[in-house]
Amino acid sequence: MKKIKVALLGCGDRGCIYADYSLRNPDDMEVVAVTDISALKREEARVRYSLPEDRAFDSVEAFTAAGIVCDIVIDATMDSAHYPTAMALLHAGYNVLLEKPVCPNKEELLDIQKAAHDNGCKVIVCHVLRYTPFYSAVKKVLAEGKIGRVRSIEMTEHVGMAHFIDSFVRGKWNNEQECGSGLLLAKCCHDVDLMCWLANESRPKFVTSLGFRENFTMDKAPEGATELCFDCPHEKTCNYSAVKIHLDRDTMPFQTWAGIGKPIDTITREEKIEYMKRSAYGRCAYNSGGDIVDNQNVIVSFENGAMGTLNLVGACAKAERYLHIVGTNGEIEGVFESNEFKLRVFTREGRRYSFDTEVISTVEGSELGKHGGGDNEIMRHLVDYLRTGVPTLSLTSIDDSVEGHLCVYAAEMSRKEGKTVDVGDLRA
Ligand SMILES: NC(=O)c1ccc[n+]([C@@H]2O[C@H](COP(=O)([O-])OP(=O)(O)OC[C@H]3O[C@@H](n4cnc5c(N)ncnc54)[C@H](O)[C@@H]3O)[C@@H](O)[C@H]2O)c1
Missing domain, CATH: 3.30.360.10 (Dihydrodipicolinate Reductase; domain 2)
Incomplete structure (x- = not known):
């Protein structure tokens, strides 16, 4: 059966989760190109999917200009980049597997829908x-x-x-x-x-x-809470302690430490602490700058x-x-x-x-x-769909x-x- 060719745009956490389907199912899917604005992410993905240097691109424009042939492009850039990248891909005639959310407003949403129809392209959204x-x-x-x-x-x-x-x-x-x-x-x-x-x-x-x-919110913070968890008198008792959640438990390292800009497994505890002190990851949860x-x-x-x-x-x-x-x-x-x-x-x-x-x-x-299996199953359904044209x-x-x-x-x-x-x- 036909091996489905995919290109990856946005080689972060989600993009690699989808593209890794090719590593588990090499007879069904192969990655033929990778694109990312980050040199580190681009290079990691190029090596991960065993691609030559001329199959790695630093922008959607460079990718579309290269005329790479593939069945679909996985667009797993961050939310605010979906609209410009998806529109560029659709105008170049590519089918797109697009991460959710599609975009933040109805004008862009309906534009993407229209561009898909006008260019005869499929857009599949990752509602895994x-x-x-x-x-x-x-x-x-x-x-x-x-x-x-x-x-x-x-x-x-x-x-x-x-x-x-x-x-x-x-x-x-x-x-x-x-x-x-x-x-x-x-x-x-x-x-x-x-x-x-x-x-x-x-x-x-x-x-x-x-x-x-x-x-x-600040008014819910315990009395005397400080801006950074490291010097807070409540650090040992607070449910939201950054030291406990990010440094000690470290359940989402691919996300927490992405801003350091190094391969995650090479980052030392000292580098993490230094990063926490200059980013929201060390701040009091009641005063994190979020809204x-x-x-x-x-x-x-x-x-x-x-x-x-x-x-x-x-x-x-x-x-x-x-x-x-x-x-x-x-x-x-x-x-x-x-x-x-x-x-x-x-x-x-x-x-x-x-x-x-x-x-x-x-x-x-x-x-x-x-x-719950959705990340794997979406790729299995996608491969079937691209082969047969019959949606599940x-x-x-x-x-x-x-x-x-x-x-x-x-x-x-x-x-x-x-x-x-x-x-x-x-x-x-
Ligand atoms: N389907 C789900 O259940 C699910 C779960 C989590 C996140 N998401 C969504 O997945 C998307 C990606 O999230 P993530 O956690 O993988 O983010 P990430 O930051 O790990 O990865 C995004 C990558 O896109 C690259 N990028 C950004 N702008 C680009 C551009 N214009 N051209 C090329 N590359 C670009 C970044 O450098 C980065 O490597 C987000 O939209 C997020 O909301 C979906």
Whole structure:
């Protein structure tokens, strides 16, 4: 079968996760070029994918000018670079696997959609949770009509402590202006996309949202807290101590230390401490310079009358995504991380009103890698799609992704302006 040729644009954490599929499945996919504005990242990726020097480029313009032939380009640059890079790729006629979020506003979103159509290019958006065994199985049950028409979708996302602090309190998504995305877009556009996908063919109509930065503010800091954790009297007791989270536990080194600009495994403890003292990674979590919300709720009503709610909380003890869907003939309830859900189907058997319960176990997604297996599965689906032209139930084209993104923009408008937003106005 045809080996799929991909080029990688943005050779950071996410880009290499996708491109590494070629290392595990060399008969299915190969990387034919890498592009990054960082010389270090570019060179690391060139070596990682065994490419000659003339297959590494320092800009999207240099890549498109070289006329490299490939089936698709993985665009895994940071959020604010998606629009210019994706537009350049589409105008040059390349198909694009584009990281989420597509972009921060509807004008750019609809521009990308139009450019994809005008140039006859495919844009697949990396909503990786759609490909996980858990959500794929939920979608299959809905598509088979087992619970009837969807009436209500209740979702929560509890973002775990270390992840939230590393990414959204001290990290590169902590400031809406600088990174171009608020918390809902940067983190939960996955969940809003899932809600729209699971609502089964009905489009979002009205959206309302409340959200606040209610915990990571100066007035919540313990008395006497200092600017840097190193000399703070609360360092040994504070849940958010930078020393504990970043230096001692060090759960996200690829992200925390990326700003040092050296291969991660060569960075010494002294260099880390020095970096923490000059970056947000050493600062008090209550005074980190971030402005992103840490607590948000979203309510969506769909055109067919169904309703969805999403409750998002940052810095929780246990990272968890809960899902409860009520349909006209039954219900689905489960927790993503548990890899199983309950399917309850109403029955008229017997004297009393009742329901049958089936527990549906999905394969241990984490065995397949990050995001409950979604990072691996998206590439498997993509390779199949590029070979056959037949999309799977999970495959997210730009047209599919637009509704979820419009919903996120509507929720952010609602949160900031204190009003309910008609998604139809955004579509127009
Ligand atoms: N799908 C998911 O679940 C998921 C999870 C985390 C992050 N993301 C998204 O993935 C994207 C990448 O995140 P990351 O953590 O890998 O970031 P990263 O900083 O590790 O990688 C981005 C890379 O792009 C390069 N780059 C930036 N601008 C460029 C340009 N104009 N041309 C070429 N290269 C450029 C940077 O030098 C860097 O190497 C972000 O949009 C992020 O929001 C998605």
